[in-house]
Amino acid sequence: MSYIRLNKHYIHQHFVVLGVVETCLLIGVAWFAEHLQLLLLNAAPVWSINFSDWIPLFIFAVVLSCCTLSMGVYIALVREGYASMMLRTLVSFFLLGSLSLYCVNLALGDEFIDRGLVFWGVLVATLVVFAVRALFIGLVDTANLRRRVIIYGAGKKAEALLTELDTANTKLGVQVVGCIADAGDEIAVNSALLRAVPQNWVAFVKREQISEIVIAPDERRSQSAGEGLPVGEFLDCKVAGVGSTDVLGFCERELNRIDVNMLQPSWLLFSDGFKNSKRHLFIKRAFDLCVSVLFLLVLWPFMLLTALAVKLESAGPALYSQERVGLNGRVFRIYKFRSMRQDAEQAGKAVWAQKNDSRVTRVGNFIRNTRLDELPQLYNVIVGEMSFVGPRPERPQFVAQLAKEIPFYDVRHKVKPGLMGWAQLKYPYGASVEDAKNKLTYDLYYAKNKSFFMDMLILVQTVEIILLGKGVR
Structure with missing residues (x-):
């Protein structure tokens, strides 16, 4: 799967990996900036391994990472394009980052984070993240890094899901391979997306490299008896490593919203969530x-x-x-x-x-x-x-x-x-x-x-x- 769930909030693994990599690089950038400043001042670099000497470097990296998150840089990277990402990065680093680091110095003592480190660190960090994100956006655009999903259903509910995904302009690693009509569906999706009902579901998902089956038929007949849905075949796919997700849960995870038009009272009652500890x-x-x-x-x-x-x-x-x-x-x-x-x-x-x-x-x-x-x-x-x-x-x-x-x-x-x-x-x-x-x-x-x-x-x-x-x- 290309997402994780942290404290009930869904985050795509692509962004998690990018964030972790950037934070580590920012620590390295801070270390480089610190020694660059000493060289410019004709002072000998101090090759220290004391943990206390690294605390300002960690704080520098964490502050800039939080500023990146606050400006929605990662979302802009894949949804608005590279130019928008660059603009947001400049604001997050040079405005928010510099101001935040100044406030850190006010709180923890003057020159806790050296001013030269802030100047050179922010400058070098901007160039480094531009390069890393250019590499990232090239990778996530490749088809083999996107999760391939098949929609079981070809009626109005499936059409609504496809519309939602298209409207959101999501590039978060999801590629809809096609739709397989349920017996009770009145076909509403584009005919080009229709796929024949597989004779062997396990062989089908392996051949098509399917990562997930999204269940979205218009009618759930005899649900308690398992009729109307190929439950046995879906279980076989699950055992083979390809899980199934209901359409409402899929929308919640991918779009960070709960579609009111598809919502049923039973889903509110039995789904995980809506709790106050x-x-x-x-x-x-x-x-x-x-x-x-x-x-x-x-x-x-x-x-x-x-x-x-x-x-x-x-x-x-x-x-x-x-x-x-x-x-x-x-x-x-x-x-x-x-x-x-x-x-x-x-x-x-x-x-x-x-x-x-x-x-x-x-x-x-x-x-x-x-x-x-x-x-x-x-x-x-x-x-x-x-x-x-x-x-x-x-x-x-x-x-x-x-x-x-x-x-x-x-x-x-x-x-x-x-x-x-x-x-x-x-x-x-x-x-x-x-x-x-x-x-x-x-x-x-x-x-x-x-x-x-x-x-x-x-x-x-x-x-x-x-x-x-x-x-x-």
Whole structure:
């Protein structure tokens, strides 16, 4: 398989290997930069093997690796192209990396990581990772490194899966070899993809070098008796090393979302996930409190300046509040800096925010793009109404409408809402029922697979959203 599952979150092995290789290379780069600086200063290099001397080098490598992750460099590498990757790398290394290393020196003592090491290390590291990633993108484009899957099913469900994969423009190591129609399917996929039902499944998967069978028939007849599906043949393939995956699980793993259109209540009940352990809740709450207080201590000057700017531009209070739906459907008040005119909603009627919304003021547009308008919600996190990471809370009026039109919408309220979420990373700003439905697929994925590791992943990747101003209306 080309993925691993770490704390309930799926990560492709290609990226894991690339990340490990780059981190090791960054340690070597830091060592090289340290000695290069000594040579430039006409000083003799120190060939030390003391562990304490290597700690700054390890920290240098870890910081740059985290900055790489926060800017979504690996995803951009395979989905947006080499040029986009280069741009993100320059931002992650020269801006985020240098700033982060400066903060490390502030925290651990001046010159803990030598300034010369930072300068030469970042410069050499950029050139090295460009070369490594050029090699990587050449390798993942080769067909023999991609997993070959066969879809059992050729109806609407199989067609929907193919559309999802095509829309996502996924190059994460998956190649659909074809579709094998089930007896109950009404053919909906492209005829060029159709494959005859194998007489010998084991021989077929070996001949075609199949890695996985995705089960996606439109109708599951007599499932308990094993009729309607070639269960015996699938078991033979499993014994031979080729496993089977249901279509919903496949979408979850490859697309990091749970398709609402394919979702069944039984899958929610019996699938792994949707659990809240006491340990996880304790760690999450402790993290929320610590980070919220830290952010308040660091960001209060920006909050003060934001409040003054809002008051100076337009009449009305700097802060405003709205009712939102939180954990288990409980309604609470959320706080924000005002980014719209005071009369933005006539008679208190809830209105979807639109692209280039005329109700947004000039200051409001800036604080929305920089997410400064969300800072007062640190209060909601401190009092326990929200978390740092979770589905964004929606207004009661919209929730009542969406719950009627979108199946399983209330499941997102089984976890505490957050300042930032998986859906905000993966989908642009939602301003319609269809947008809410698409975002729900990511909220369900988070609710099912939530973990401290995934929260950290969302936290660092949100840096990209803020820096690039994505998903704002």
